[in-house]
Amino acid sequence: xxxxxxxxxxxxxxxELELLLGEGLLSDQIGSKPIRxxxxxxxxxxxxxxxxxxxxxxxxxxxxVQTEILSKKVTDRNIILSTLVDALSSAFGMVxxxxxxxxxxxxxxxxxxxxxxx
Numbered sequence: 001x002x003x004x005x006x007x008x009x010x011x012x013x014x015x016e017l018e019l020l021l022g023e024g025l026l027s028d029q030i031g032s033k034p035i036r037x038x039x040x041x042x043x044x045x046x047x048x049x050x051x052x053x054x055x056x057x058x059x060x061x062x063x064x065v066q067t068e069i070l071s072k073k074v075t076d077r078n079i080i081l082s083t084l085v086d087a088l089s090s091a092f093g094m095v096x097x098x099x100x101x102x103x104x105x106x107x108x109x110x111x112x113x114x115x116x117x118x
Contacts, residue, residue, distance in 0.1 A: 005085050009102035010077050017103045018044040024096040048103060052112065054091065055104060060113035062087050069109060080105060 009017065022040030025047055029035075059065050064083055068074040074083075084101035092100055104112060 004098075005082055006098040007078050007081060009098045010081060010105065012102065014103070014106050015041065017099055017106065018048075020096060020099045021048065021103065024099065048100075051092075055088065056112050058091055059084065059087055059104070059109065065109065065113075070113060077105065080109075 009020075012020070018041040019037055022035075022037075022042075022044035025043055026035060026040065060070075062083075065087065069080055069083060074080060081098065081101050084104055085097050088100060089097055
């Protein structure tokens with residue numbers, strides 16, 4: 001289990017999460033002028049939707065996600081967040097992973113794992 005999971009992300013709105021993800025995606029950018037929040041959110045949204053198929057491949061094929069979370073045996077949002085962080089960390093370590101996991105919970109794992117929904 002990863003120790004640096006920020007469970008506070010679960011209480012944030014989608015807009016707040018998008019802003020945090022955008023800031024994380026842009027954190028290594030060197031630029032002279034600051035980027036507006038609207039642009040950060042747009043960057044975040046584009047990145048998120050572009051990566052949905054990869055996230056679905058990782059999560060929807062994960063045994064614990066399949067047997068415990070999607071089957072509704074596990075409903076504790078902290079456990080779900082921890083599971084998503086663990087599963088996504090190796091592929092998405094360059095972004096704020098707790099933010100990404102919280103965004104996926106808000107997006108809906110059932111929606112993510114249903115082929116025709118994306």
